[in-house]
Amino acid sequence: EKRIVPYEVIGEKTLHQLVDAFYSRVAKHPDLIPIFPKDLSEVAKKQKMFLTQYLGGPQLYTNAYGHPMMRARHLPHEITPKRAKAWLSCMSEAMDEIKLEGTIREEFFSRLVLTARHMVNTPDELT
Numbered sequence: 001e002k003r004i005v006p007y008e009v010i011g012e013k014t015l016h017q018l019v020d021a022f023y024s025r026v027a028k029h030p031d032l033i034p035i036f037p038k039d040l041s042e043v044a045k046k047q048k049m050f051l052t053q054y055l056g057g058p059q060l061y062t063n064a065y066g067h068p069m070m071r072a073r074h075l076p077h078e079i080t081p082k083r084a085k086a087w088l089s090c091m092s093e094a095m096d097e098i099k100l101e102g103t104i105r106e107e108f109f110s111r112l113v114l115t116a117r118h119m120v121n122t123p124d125e126l127t
């Protein structure tokens with residue numbers, strides 16, 4: 001039997017559109033602006049590579065940068081529950097914009113909710 005690969009269902013073009021729509025929201029979100037660089041092009045490029053492999057596509061991120069260890073890579077940044085919520089709302093709106101719908105969206109988004117929660121390293125009160 002054949003296993004469904006979300007990356008193949010979504011496709012490279014749509015995934016790249018999603019990441020671009022996502023970072024244009026991050027750039028304007030008051031809770032996220034303080035921790036992101038002004039120029040988001042590098043992080044957008046890395047995110048395209050990371051999400052490609054996250055969704056079962058080629059291991060682009062690992063091949064270029066080594067083991068993802070995403071929680072560790074986020075430790076230099078204050079990721080609060082409030083910022084995780086903001087991140088997820090930017091992603092949800094980006095999915096609306098590019099019209100990613102149905103089961104594929106729901107499964108992808110639920111996974112991102114868990115990953116975002118896992119990145120939290122600072123309580124809201126400390127920021």
Ligand code: HEM
Nearest residue numbers: 035036037043046047050073077079083084087115116119
């Ligand atoms: C990098 C914030 C969740 C994937 C970053 C950076 C920040 C950040 C500030 C560094 C940008 C820079 O200076 O270059 C956040 C916040 C999150 C979050 C506030 C809320 C929970 C996630 C999630 C994923 C993710 C859920 C993946 C599904 C990445 C990747 C990078 C990155 C791939 C680039 C890492 C590298 O430098 O190689 N994030 N992030 N982030 N984030 Fe997140």
